[in-house]
Amino acid sequence: MPQRTRPRSAKRALKVRSKKLPRVPKAAVDGYQKGKETRTRILEVALKTFGNEGFKGATTRQIADDAGVNLPALKYYFGGKEGLYLACAHEIAARYGRLMLPVANTAHAALASQMDAASARKHIKLVFAALAEFLLGTSETRLWRLFVQREMANPGPAFEILYSQLWKPGVELSAALISRVLGQQATTQEGRLRALLLISSLAAFDTGSHVAVRVLGWPDLRAERLELVKKAIHDQIDLI
Amino acid sequence: MPQRTRPRSAKRALKVRSKKLPRVPKAAVDGYQKGKETRTRILEVALKTFGNEGFKGATTRQIADDAGVNLPALKYYFGGKEGLYLACAHEIAARYGRLMLPVANTAHAALASQMDAASARKHIKLVFAALAEFLLGTSETRLWRLFVQREMANPGPAFEILYSQLWKPGVELSAALISRVLGQQATTQEGRLRALLLISSLAAFDTGSHVAVRVLGWPDLRAERLELVKKAIHDQIDLI
DNA sequence: GTCTATAGTCGGATAGAC
DNA sequence: GTCTATCCGACTATAGAC
Numbered sequence: 422m423p424q425r426t427r428p429r430s431a432k433r434a435l436k437v438r439s440k441k442l443p444r445v446p447k448a449a450v451d452g453y454q455k456g457k458e459t460r461t462r463i464l465e466v467a468l469k470t471f472g473n474e475g476f477k478g479a480t481t482r483q484i485a486d487d488a489g490v491n492l493p494a495l496k497y498y499f500g501g502k503e504g505l506y507l508a509c510a511h512e513i514a515a516r517y518g519r520l521m522l523p524v525a526n527t528a529h530a531a532l533a534s535q536m537d538a539a540s541a542r543k544h545i546k547l548v549f550a551a552l553a554e555f556l557l558g559t560s561e562t563r564l565w566r567l568f569v570q571r572e573m574a575n576p577g578p579a580f581e582i583l584y585s586q587l588w589k590p591g592v593e594l595s596a597a598l599i600s601r602v603l604g605q606q607a608t609t610q611e612g613r614l615r616a617l618l619l620i621s622s623l624a625a626f627d628t629g630s631h632v633a634v635r636v637l638g639w640p641d642l643r644a645e646r647l648e649l650v651k652k653a654i655h656d657q658i659d660l661i
Numbered sequence: 662m663p664q665r666t667r668p669r670s671a672k673r674a675l676k677v678r679s680k681k682l683p684r685v686p687k688a689a690v691d692g693y694q695k696g697k698e699t700r701t702r703i704l705e706v707a708l709k710t711f712g713n714e715g716f717k718g719a720t721t722r723q724i725a726d727d728a729g730v731n732l733p734a735l736k737y738y739f740g741g742k743e744g745l746y747l748a749c750a751h752e753i754a755a756r757y758g759r760l761m762l763p764v765a766n767t768a769h770a771a772l773a774s775q776m777d778a779a780s781a782r783k784h785i786k787l788v789f790a791a792l793a794e795f796l797l798g799t800s801e802t803r804l805w806r807l808f809v810q811r812e813m814a815n816p817g818p819a820f821e822i823l824y825s826q827l828w829k830p831g832v833e834l835s836a837a838l839i840s841r842v843l844g845q846q847a848t849t850q851e852g853r854l855r856a857l858l859l860i861s862s863l864a865a866f867d868t869g870s871h872v873a874v875r876v877l878g879w880p881d882l883r884a885e886r887l888e889l890v891k892k893a894i895h896d897q898i899d900l901i
Numbered sequence: 902g903t904c905t906a907t908a909g910t911c912g913g914a915t916a917g918a919c
Numbered sequence: 920g921t922c923t924a925t926c927c928g929a930c931t932a933t934a935g936a937c
């Protein structure tokens with residue numbers, strides 16, 4: 422049986438050099454640790470790939486190729502496929518935290534003081550504007566959303582991280598503000614339920630964006646989208 | 662190199678006989694076509710497996726094993742993995758159609774006639790009760806939802822089928838009724854937007870069920886869930 | 902720290918007996 | 920129609936050179 426002497430290696434060698442980034446020369450980044458920069462590049466690519474393909478769908482080969490590194494680098498920096506996946510989740514949580522920090526701080530300060538319903542409503546709108554930026558913005562957050570979406574719809578190893586650092590803080594903050602509008606001093610179940618419904622209205626254009634775009638006949642016009650959706654959300658906030 | 666004489670076959674043989682259904686004797690179903698029954702059983706298992714694992718995550722071996730058939734049976738009946746996946750989508754669309762048919766017929770008849778806002782509201786509530794049954798019910802629809810959810814969040818080969826046979830009819834019907842409540846004779850974009858927001862409120866407890874359950878501290882009590890959500894939806898319908 | 906080469910595993914598909 | 924046996928490609932992980 423002479424089958425399979427070494428077909429893989431031979432074949433792979435043919436296509437292995439169709440790289441993208443021309444591999445920045447080692448000397449060019451002198452003074453920095455090269456390692457950190459490589460790690461970041463891998464993480465960036467992994468974020469996008471896991472988001473687009475899911476955990477099982479993504480392959481470490483693809484990620485390594487797109488990041489312009491070799492396969493063992495993934496193990497070196499992240500321990501393996503799952504480690505890389507978890508690192509992505511932590512990265513998303515950190516960036517989300519940075520994005521929401523100012524608004525969240527202001528809102529929490531307001532909650533600590535006395536506040537009338539009108540003021541609470543104003544804070545809700547600020548919080549939801551920030552959430553909308555995260556969920557519907559055209560910026561880099563677009564890359565993270567698919568990742569989060571997948572993990573929430575189908576909890577995997579990163580669910581706990583994303584739930585406790587993204588969803589829970591976001592919903593609790595909204596729920597606290599909504600409860601205040603309802604005239605309740607502490608956060609109530611009703612407040613949480615309403616917060617969920619409100620956030621899900623936003624999510625309709627994230628999770629269900631393909632359906633929404635088709636139904637409304639939009640060619641995916643981001644600006645128009647955002648404005649109409651924001652208006653609809655504001656209407657709902659005013660109706661609380 | 663004596664490596665790998667035949668490790669797979671040997672290993673697989675060890676666990677291959679951990680079946681479930683004891684393979685109904687061939688004579689027992691005499692008179693029926695055996696084939697149809699086998700096909701149905703495969704489809705049922707595939708529905709569940711694709712829903713739980715996704716297209717890439719699911720393996721044909723697993724499906725074949727769980728259905729109590731051999732691997733080539735999948736090719737025989739469905740042409741391959743993708744054919745099986747598409748067959749699942751068609752099956753879901755057919756069952757959904759059967760489920761919604763009575764309500765949809767009634768609503769369309771009402772739309773064809775003159776109808777005041779109050780009457781339209783009543784029909785919306787009927788339509789959403791049926792949708793809630795599909796999206797939140799404890800019955801067999803539970804199996805289909807994950808499948809649909811995945812395909813909508815991340816369009817694949819079955820998106821067109823599910824969009825045109827599930828989402829589009831559902832949203833258009835709701836939008837037509839909502840437009841009527843708004844005093845518009847024909848369906849408007851505003852009606853479609855509101856229909857989407859309303860349906861997404863429902864979907865929050867489907868797509869985002871894991872988050873919802875955690876946030877609200879529910880131990881996944883179906884009955885309690887359905888009632889509260891239905892009430893919230895009714896409130897929103899009344900606010901149109 | 903970064904690479905090449907390869908081991909070990911698994912998945913989808915199919916030929917051909919019955 | 921249903922089965923067994925097997926092919927072949929693709930994946931993750933790792934050993935070990937540099």
